[in-house]
Amino acid sequence: MMNRVKKVLVQILHPPQILKSFLPLAVVATAFVAHLPAHAQSDKEVERGFQEFLAGDYEAAILTFDRIIQENPNHALALMNRCGALTRLAEATADASYYEKAWSDCNKAIQIDPALAIAFYNRCSIQLNLGDFSAAAKDCDRAIEKAPGFAPSYLNRCSAKVSLGQYQSALSDCDEALALDASLAKAHVNKCAAKLNLGQLKGALLDCNEALKINPNLTNAYVNRGAIGRALGKPQSAINDYTLAIELQPNLAIAYGNRGNSFSDLGRYQEAIRDFDQAIQISPNFANFYVNRAIAKSGLGNEAEACVDLGRAASLGDQRASSLNAQFCQ
Structure with a gap:
C-alpha cells in the first residue's frame, strides 16, 4: 500500500506559494x-x-x-x-x-x-x-482619483489585484507606479508575482532580480524567485533563495514550506520534514504543510505517519487529503 500512497501524494504536491508585497x-x-x-x-x-x-x-x-x-x-x-x-x-x-x-x-x-x-x-x-483585497482596491481607486500622481496608491492597487487574480490589470498598475517612481522595488516584486501566476517565468525572474538590485533585503522577492527556480526545475536554486528569505524573516512559514517542497523534489526528505515541522509550528492551521509533509514521510516509507498528516490536513478542510485518507489510510 505504501507505494500507492506515495505515487498519489507526489501527484498532488502543492505548487510553491507566491507572496505579494x-x-x-x-x-x-x-x-x-x-x-x-x-x-x-x-x-x-x-x-x-x-x-x-x-x-x-x-x-x-x-x-x-x-x-x-x-x-x-x-x-x-x-x-x-x-x-x-x-x-x-x-x-x-x-x-x-x-x-x-x-x-x-x-x-x-x-x-x-x-x-x-x-x-x-x-x-x-x-x-x-x-x-x-476588493475593498482595498476600491479605496485605492478613490485615492488615485484624488491624487493621480501618488505612486504608492498604484502600487497598493497592484498588490490588491494580484491577490484577486487580476494579473494583467495588476501589471498595468505597477507599471504606472514605476513610471511615477522608478525606485519602488516592491512594484517589481508585485510584477514578479503577477507574471509568475501568468506562467511568464522569464519575465517574472527579470522583475524579481530588478527588485533585489534596488533593495537586496526584500524577503518576498527571494520567496518569489525561489518559486520561479522550482518552476524552472532548479530546486537547489530555489532552496538557496528560500534560505535567504528565512535569514531575513525567520518566522516566515511559507518560506519553510516552499523550501521543504524543493528538498522533496531532490529526495532529501529528512530536510524537507524539518522544514515542514517548522512551517507547521509557525502556521499550524495551514493544511498544505501537512499534505506536503505526508509526501516527504511517504518518501521515507513512513506510511503510517504520512496517513496521520493526511488526517490532520483533512480535519482542516483539505478535500484532496480527505479523499486520499479515506482511500488509502483506513
Whole structure:
C-alpha cells in the first residue's frame, strides 16, 4: 500500500506559494502643508507628530496627534495621520486591535475632508493588511482619483489585484507606479508575482532580480524567485533563495514550506520534514504543510505517519487529503 500512497501524494504536491508585497502606511508631509489650518501652534504640533512618525516612534506620534484632536476633534489631518501611526503600530506589535482604531480615524478624516487622498490610501493599506483585497482596491481607486500622481496608491492597487487574480490589470498598475517612481522595488516584486501566476517565468525572474538590485533585503522577492527556480526545475536554486528569505524573516512559514517542497523534489526528505515541522509550528492551521509533509514521510516509507498528516490536513478542510485518507489510510 505504501507505494500507492506515495505515487498519489507526489501527484498532488502543492505548487510553491507566491507572496505579494505592498507598501506600509504612510503620512505625507506635503499633505500636511497643503491642508493645515492657519494656526502656528497647530502647525508645530502636526510637524512634531510627523517627525516622530518618520523616526519610527509611533506611540509618541499618536500622543501628539491625540493632543491636536482633543483641542480640535475635527482636525482631519491629525485624524488621518493618527490612523497611519496606529496602523504602523499594529504592524510593529502584531496587535490587530490597532487596526480598528486606525480605521475609525481614517473614516472620520474622510467624512470631514473627502478630498484627503492619503486618507483613502491609508484605508486601502489597512484593508491590504487585513486581507480585504476588493475593498482595498476600491479605496485605492478613490485615492488615485484624488491624487493621480501618488505612486504608492498604484502600487497598493497592484498588490490588491494580484491577490484577486487580476494579473494583467495588476501589471498595468505597477507599471504606472514605476513610471511615477522608478525606485519602488516592491512594484517589481508585485510584477514578479503577477507574471509568475501568468506562467511568464522569464519575465517574472527579470522583475524579481530588478527588485533585489534596488533593495537586496526584500524577503518576498527571494520567496518569489525561489518559486520561479522550482518552476524552472532548479530546486537547489530555489532552496538557496528560500534560505535567504528565512535569514531575513525567520518566522516566515511559507518560506519553510516552499523550501521543504524543493528538498522533496531532490529526495532529501529528512530536510524537507524539518522544514515542514517548522512551517507547521509557525502556521499550524495551514493544511498544505501537512499534505506536503505526508509526501516527504511517504518518501521515507513512513506510511503510517504520512496517513496521520493526511488526517490532520483533512480535519482542516483539505478535500484532496480527505479523499486520499479515506482511500488509502483506513
